Amino acid sequence: MKIVSSGICPFVQRITALLEAKNVPYEVEDIDISDKPDWFLEISPLGQVPVLITDDGRALHESDAIVEYIEETAGDPLFPADPVEKARERAWSYLATKNYLVQCSTQRSPDQVTFVERSAKLNEAFATAEKRLSDGRFFRGDKVGMVDIAWLPLLHRAAIIQQHSGYDFLAEFPKVKAWQQNVLATGLPKKSVAEDFVEKFTNFYLSDETYLGHPEQGQARQACCGPTERSVACACC
Ligand SMILES: N[C@@H](CCC(=O)N[C@@H](CS)C(=O)NCC(=O)O)C(=O)O
Numbered sequence: 001m002k003i004v005s006s007g008i009c010p011f012v013q014r015i016t017a018l019l020e021a022k023n024v025p026y027e028v029e030d031i032d033i034s035d036k037p038d039w040f041l042e043i044s045p046l047g048q049v050p051v052l053i054t055d056d057g058r059a060l061h062e063s064d065a066i067v068e069y070i071e072e073t074a075g076d077p078l079f080p081a082d083p084v085e086k087a088r089e090r091a092w093s094y095l096a097t098k099n100y101l102v103q104c105s106t107q108r109s110p111d112q113v114t115f116v117e118r119s120a121k122l123n124e125a126f127a128t129a130e131k132r133l134s135d136g137r138f139f140r141g142d143k144v145g146m147v148d149i150a151w152l153p154l155l156h157r158a159a160i161i162q163q164h165s166g167y168d169f170l171a172e173f174p175k176v177k178a179w180q181q182n183v184l185a186t187g188l189p190k191k192s193v194a195e196d197f198v199e200k201f202t203n204f205y206l207s208d209e210t211y212l213g214h215p216e217q218g219q220a221r222q223a224c225c226g227p228t229e230r231s232v233a234c235a236c237c
Contacts, residue, residue, distance in 0.1 A: 004051040006033035010100040010153035017192035093150035156189035
């Protein structure tokens with residue numbers, strides 16, 4: 001099968017992470033999302049990635065529908081069999097996916113005020129997960145499940161931002177932080193993206209145009225809070 005991607009889209013990463021978790025072989029074709037080719041517009045009614053093209057050439061759009069298709073056809077179920085538990089895991093997955101674009105826009109914030117405003121919504125999602133997480137390595141114990149896959153793009157991107165800017169979205173959420181480390185340790189985040197992903201991602205989100213990427217802002221916050229305490233909760237910065 002083929003996944004049509006645009007490089008750094010979190011909805012695409014959810015799909016490729018799921019395929020990696022299930023060991024399903026796939027190819028990726030990148031398109032320029034700002035100049036969508038006609039063949040893509042013909043198979044993607046909303047003009048959005050991801051699109052999955054099956055081996056017999058049929059196209060599927062909408063990441064939730066694609067997840068269901070892969071879960072039903074690829075074996076090695078990642079949702080629990082019990083319908084109630086499955087519905088719950090869908091709901092927890094939805095909390096992640098409805099925050100993908102929130103995280104993207106937070107990372108693209110041009111200034112501190114916008115950044116604090118946008119991170120507040122993302123923090124709500126992390127705080128909700130913090131309350132629900134137990135002591136297992138993953139959302140449902142010690143085996144990767146569908147909720148882990150849905151949260152993987154958020155957790156992976158938070159790790160890259162921390163590594164490259166020093167800012168930690170998860171500083172206030174120790175259980176989510178531990179979950180992030182366990183998900184990273186599976187190797188799935190890295191396997192689910194192209195080799196140049198980190199470069200493309202940091203060029204876009206840690207550029208001179210963004211608050212997180214702006215060196216002067218970073219220095220001001222470090223001088224104020226200390227390098228390890230960079231937090232939106234810090235009143236002085
Ligand atoms: N609801 C869609 C959202 C996908 C989405 O927002 N994709 C973005 C890239 S991350 C996109 O294709 N944007 C181009 C556009 O909307 O024109 C899904 O779950 O698949």
